[in-house]
Amino acid sequence: MSESLQTERKNATFNIKELTDTLNGGPEETRKRKQIESLVFNTPAFHRQDRFQLSREEIYDYSIKVYGELIKLCKKENIEIRYDNPDYVRLVGCIPEEIPVGLHVGMFSSSISDQGTEEQQKKWIPLARNFKIFGTYAQTELAHGTFVRGLETTATYDESKQEFILNSPTITSTKWWPGFLGRTSNHAVIAAQLYTKSKCYGIHMFIVQLRDLKDHKPLPGVTIGDIGDKFGFDTVDNGFLRLDNVHIPRENMLMKYAKVTPEGKYLPPTNAKVAYSAMTLIRVVLVRGSAKALASASTIAIRYSAVRHQTETAPGKEPQVLDYVTQQYKLFPQLATALAFGFAGNYMIDTFNKIHSEISSGQLDALSELHGISSGLKAYTTDTATAGIEVCRRACGGHGYSNACGIQHIYANVLPCVTLEGENTVMYLQAASKVISTIKRLEQLRRSGMDQDEAWNTAGIELVQAAKAHCHYFIVKNYLRSLEKLNMTPSLRKVMNSIALLYGNYGIDENAGDFLESGFMTGEQLNLVKAKILQLLSEVRRNAVAVVDAFDFDDKYLRSILGAYDGDVYNRLYNWAKSSPLNKTEVHSSYTEYLQQLLKSKL
Numbered sequence: 085m086s087e088s089l090q091t092e093r094k095n096a097t098f099n100i101k102e103l104t105d106t107l108n109g110g111p112e113e114t115r116k117r118k119q120i121e122s123l124v125f126n127t128p129a130f131h132r133q134d135r136f137q138l139s140r141e142e143i144y145d146y147s148i149k150v151y152g153e154l155i156k157l158c159k160k161e162n163i164e165i166r167y168d169n170p171d172y173v174r175l176v177g178c179i180p181e182e183i184p185v186g187l188h189v190g191m192f193s194s195s196i197s198d199q200g201t202e203e204q205q206k207k208w209i210p211l212a213r214n215f216k217i218f219g220t221y222a223q224t225e226l227a228h229g230t231f232v233r234g235l236e237t238t239a240t241y242d243e244s245k246q247e248f249i250l251n252s253p254t255i256t257s258t259k260w261w262p263g264f265l266g267r268t269s270n271h272a273v274i275a276a277q278l279y280t281k282s283k284c285y286g287i288h289m290f291i292v293q294l295r296d297l298k299d300h301k302p303l304p305g306v307t308i309g310d311i312g313d314k315f316g317f318d319t320v321d322n323g324f325l326r327l328d329n330v331h332i333p334r335e336n337m338l339m340k341y342a343k344v345t346p347e348g349k350y351l352p353p354t355n356a357k358v359a360y361s362a363m364t365l366i367r368v369v370l371v372r373g374s375a376k377a378l379a380s381a382s383t384i385a386i387r388y389s390a391v392r393h394q395t396e397t398a399p400g401k402e403p404q405v406l407d408y409v410t411q412q413y414k415l416f417p418q419l420a421t422a423l424a425f426g427f428a429g430n431y432m433i434d435t436f437n438k439i440h441s442e443i444s445s446g447q448l449d450a451l452s453e454l455h456g457i458s459s460g461l462k463a464y465t466t467d468t469a470t471a472g473i474e475v476c477r478r479a480c481g482g483h484g485y486s487n488a489c490g491i492q493h494i495y496a497n498v499l500p501c502v503t504l505e506g507e508n509t510v511m512y513l514q515a516a517s518k519v520i521s522t523i524k525r526l527e528q529l530r531r532s533g534m535d536q537d538e539a540w541n542t543a544g545i546e547l548v549q550a551a552k553a554h555c556h557y558f559i560v561k562n563y564l565r566s567l568e569k570l571n572m573t574p575s576l577r578k579v580m581n582s583i584a585l586l587y588g589n590y591g592i593d594e595n596a597g598d599f600l601e602s603g604f605m606t607g608e609q610l611n612l613v614k615a616k617i618l619q620l621l622s623e624v625r626r627n628a629v630a631v632v633d634a635f636d637f638d639d640k641y642l643r644s645i646l647g648a649y650d651g652d653v654y655n656r657l658y659n660w661a662k663s664s665p666l667n668k669t670e671v672h673s674s675y676t677e678y679l680q681q682l683l684k685s686k687l
């Protein structure tokens with residue numbers, strides 16, 4: 085165990101276990117989490133030492149193996165795989181890879197359970213829940229992701245056969261990006277333009293079988309594959325799909341809200357946007373995911389900064405890099421943000437559960453409110469977490485570039501989240517129709533003669549800024565309220581208050597221009613904020629390692645040499661380098677193939 089980390093832990097002014105329990109929702113929740121986590125951490129198949137040295141094909145293969153192991157484990161332990169089962173959420177939450185179960189449960193099955201009739205649920209949900217079929221969510225096409233109404237795939241009703249016929253009429257209508265579509269899934273919920281009696285009724289969702297259940301070969305009319313290598317999500321076979329006159333029974337259209345009768349009559353839903361429910365669910369989940377990713381990166385960077393000593397400041401004294409105020413100014417706001425986002429994530433899950441049960445019982449009034457807040461917070465938390473994770477990586481200096489650091493993988497899997505489930509600018513714009521000040525600006529533009537679309541585009545930059553400011557304000561408010569409600573000992577409360585104040589003051593400093601421009605603050609007041617930040621950094625310094633310890637990430641989850649609990653960074657780095665595939669033989673084959681030739685040549 086590193087002496088530096090031991091000292092840090094000894095110097096903490098609060099009880100680490102108390103904070104872990106507080107973050108988990110109580111000691112009983114911690115116990116349950118640890119019990120479930122041990123199932124994963126004690127099963128070797130879930131963690132490969134050479135994970136970061138695998139080729140793309142090997143990584144995909146590994147993710148499918150992990151998927152199979154997870155399903156087996158859940159069956160053995162009697163854990164029902166559904167997104168609203170806390171034990172399943174705990175279990176899948178300690179697997180640090182993207183595996184098919186996320187889309188299968190979060191988007192495929194949830195679309196059916198939210199948008200399917202009782203009969204459809206009765207037929208499909210047991211098949212999905214028992215993994216007799218593997219599903220994904222195929223909406224995005226080559227030419228359109230954001231503009232859902234512009235999708236081109238068609239589902240045309242043939243009343244003589246009581247079937248829908250699905251087609252990708254153009255190259256641009258090829259489904260493109262859906263996760264685990266290329267090689268894994270044999271079914272998908274597909275978004276398509278519904279035609280009946282020669283009239284288009286817009287985007288609706290259809291369950292389509294893509295592959296044979298016996299040999300996994302694509303069914304007639306289905307052209308399908310992986311879209312190739314990409315940034316992040318390396319375990320995922322994001323896919324392409326073309327449909328050529330694929331027939332499905334009428335009953336495969338999700339019909340809880342909109343319906344097509346056997347005779348081909350279209351019955352509209354009360355709110356067409358209810359078809360977008362799977363996207364809303366994942367946006368909500370991403371808020372908590374951002375918090376966890378930033379907490380993981382902060383843990384690695386803060387532990388490493390306590391172990392790392394650099395630059396002799398007095399004879400024989402090389403401080404821990406965590407003692408430099410500049411390092412604290414990089415890292416402690418990330419720690420504070422991770423906590424703030426954690427509380428925002430809890431708020432979003434509670435709000436989702438409340439509104440979701442209203443929606444399920446047919447009350448759709450709060451759908452728009454849920455959409456506004458989930459869009460804004462999804463964008464704000466994924467944007468901020470992505471930037472913060474990179475700050476953490478750079479704060480690890482040279483070793484931050486080695487895959488042994490562990491932050492790269494966290495970054496690569498969070499980065500796509502600024503685009504998937506709604507590109508962030510577009511999501512901010514969805515949240516901004518909800519902010520009062522921007523409405524005034526829009527009215528001004530309309531009065532100057534612009535039409536609604538032109539005014540919206542012209543005000544776009546301000547709309548996005550307003551949405552960001554609103555999300556930030558919401559998160560600060562929710563953070564303070566959440567702390568007030570928690571039952572904590574005075575020593576823990578003091579630490580948590582310092583971190584929350586740091587979050588608030590840092591946010592003002594970061595956005596000082598807006599506060600000064602709006603006349604909300606004077607330069608003098610801003611100086612007070614800066615002085616307060618310095619004071620708070622030194623308060624947080626003493627407990628920083630203990631706070632990240634309280635996140636209680638297992639080393640097998642973090643997969644970081646720099647951020648391991650024992651802080652034995654240098655021995656582990658040396659062993660990691662020695663195990664590199666390039667070092668397998670004493671002399672590499674390239675020597676005999678190329679270098680030796682050069683040495684022998686007369687050039």
Ligand SMILES: CCC/C=C/C(=O)SCCNC(=O)CCNC(=O)[C@H](O)C(C)(C)COP(=O)([O-])OP(=O)([O-])OC[C@H]1O[C@@H](n2cnc3c(N)ncnc32)[C@H](O)[C@@H]1OP(=O)([O-])[O-]
Binds near residue numbers: 229507514517
């Ligand atoms: C592991 C993860 C894997 C990844 C998976 C994926 O990426 S899957 C793929 C993920 N793909 C994406 O995320 C695609 C991103 N794009 C979209 O979600 C939509 O196309 C859109 C929201 C940009 C516009 O939608 P549009 O052109 O159809 O709508 P419109 O402009 O005509 O607005 C009409 C009204 O509807 C409202 N409303 C809209 N959505 C919702 C909702 N969910 N709920 C409630 N309401 C909603 C909107 O605010 C407006 O209200 P207002 O002002 O009249 O009161």
Ligand SMILES: Cc1cc2nc3c(=O)[nH]c(=O)nc-3n(C[C@H](O)[C@H](O)[C@H](O)COP(=O)(O)OP(=O)(O)OC[C@H]3O[C@@H](n4cnc5c(N)ncnc54)[C@H](O)[C@@H]3O)c2cc1C
Binds near residue numbers: 230261322
């Ligand atoms: C890793 C990954 C996994 C994915 N998984 C799935 C999946 O499982 N299923 C699925 O169906 N899809 C999936 N997607 C697709 C994803 O949902 C879309 O890529 C995403 O919604 C963005 O749409 P787009 O690609 O059309 O971006 P575009 O809309 O083309 O964005 C390009 C630029 O245009 C801007 N822009 C676009 N429209 C507007 C506007 N109205 N106002 C202002 N600016 C605008 C954007 O801000 C952006 O800067 C995945 C994508 C990725 C990267």
